[in-house]
Amino acid sequence: EADIYQTPRYLVIGTGKKITLECSQTMGHDKMYWYQQDPGMELHLIHYSYGVNSTEKGDLSSESTVSRIRTEHFPLTLESARPSHTSQYLCASKGEYNEQYFGPGTRLTVT
């Protein structure tokens, strides 16, 4: 099992609040990803990073932003949470052979 961590695991927050979802990995991987996934449904790429100071938007339009100041850390921020942001957010990093290792996810509920 890979060493990739996400906090918090669960978050219930009111509309309009600013939140940051944390993701850290200890494997030294350059490529990291954020996915949004509704329960049991397909994965949607919302952000990715090729390395420090590199961030790109994914296929799914998202009102979130990311930063990559350190290799091991890839936080995702929602400036103003809305009920439509309710979902599971999965962080992943890319291994040596293109495989992706996922963190346990953050289940976000916006009321």
Next chain:
Amino acid sequence: GQQVMQIPQYQHVQEGEDLTTYCNSSTTLSNIQWYKQRPGGHPVFLIQLVKSGEVKKQKRLTFQFGEAKKNSSLHITATQTTDVGTYFCAGPGDSNYQLIWGAGTKLIIKP
């Protein structure tokens, strides 16, 4: 754009039955990966296939990559309750740093 499709979306089986699920790409793939996501969990990398016609086994799971490298299958023999979950296939995107994901096949054991 490039697409990866999985069929069926749901697979209901009795415990002990065999099943096969399929993954089809709109383009030729250099490799294909399979992941398993348990209910409430996160995707976990199972295997990567690289060669045309390649077959790999993991206990009761048999993975195959098509001769044209545009499709793949996962066959599970004698399903058990531990097999329950969603199986995703994914192939490299244009950049090779991203994955194009199928929508998954959800395996459900009939009571």
